[in-house]
Amino acid sequence: EMAVGFAVVTAIFRARDVDMTDMAADLKE
Secondary structure (H helix, E strand, C coil): CHHHHHHHHHHHHHHCCCCHHHHHHHHHC
16 A cells, blocks of 8 residues: 555655755655
């Protein structure tokens, strides 16, 4: 379940062309 959710979130962030580093920083918090 978590893997699927993460894949969806990653796809959304890639579609928005958002910096993956920003997403990683958010996940650490």
